[in-house]
Amino acid sequence: MDKALDFEEFASSRARRLFQVAYLMCGDWHQAQDLVQTTLAKMYSAWGRLRRGRDEPGLDAYARKVLLRTYLSQQRLRRSSELVTDELPESPAVHGTGSELRLTLVAALAQLPPRNRAVVVLRYLEDHSTEAVAELLGISTSAVKSLNTRSLAKLRAILGNDRELFLCG
Known part of the structure; x- marks a missing residue:
């Protein structure tokens, strides 16, 4: 099969899911699009080598790893220009519709x-095991557990009483 056609099929079938993960990680529509484009561009440049050495689940895992590393790299660059405050922004009011609940959750995730x-995104949206997340991030499983525990505690604090709506709704 032609390299370009093979990659095009892979990219078109995975782009939506990659975008969902990217959006939940960064909380910005345009940045998520850029992350997916960068991920797919990096994969295309090495597609021949990647295709020979991996099956479909392996290619999906590689795409997530590229997406994650690109996102974290961009965040390291942005961190130097962020303004640090001692107050958290107010969380948006939740009125109960599905889209409002999703927006509230995305806003809460953005504060992590x-x-x-x-x-959190890899564990709960992508449903990866602690070990798989540790491998993707290049850290120990105990570090993943610790980050997960702290993240969930912070989300509980941010969402307050609204978190019950996510469990019931």
């Missing part, structure tokens, strides 16, 4: 540091 956000 990038690595913590990545752990």
Whole structure:
């Protein structure tokens, strides 16, 4: 099969899911699009080598790893220009519709540091095991557990009583 056609098929079938993960990690539509484009561009440049050495699940895992590393790299660059405050922004009011609940959750996720956000998204959206997240992030499983625990505690604090709506709704 032609390299370009093979890659095009892979990219078109995975782009939506990659975008969902990217959006939950960064909380910005345009940045998520850029992350997916960068991920796919990096994969295309090495597609021949990648295709020979991996099956479909292996290619999916590689795509997630590239996406994650690109996101974390961009966050390290942005960190130097961020303004640090001692107050958290107010969380948006939740009125109960599905889209409002999702927006509230995305806003809460955006308040987590990038690595913590990545752990939560990979564990709960992508449903990866602690070991798989540790491998993707290049850290120990105990570090993933610790990040996960701290992240969930912070999300509980941010969401307050609204978190019950996510469990019931």
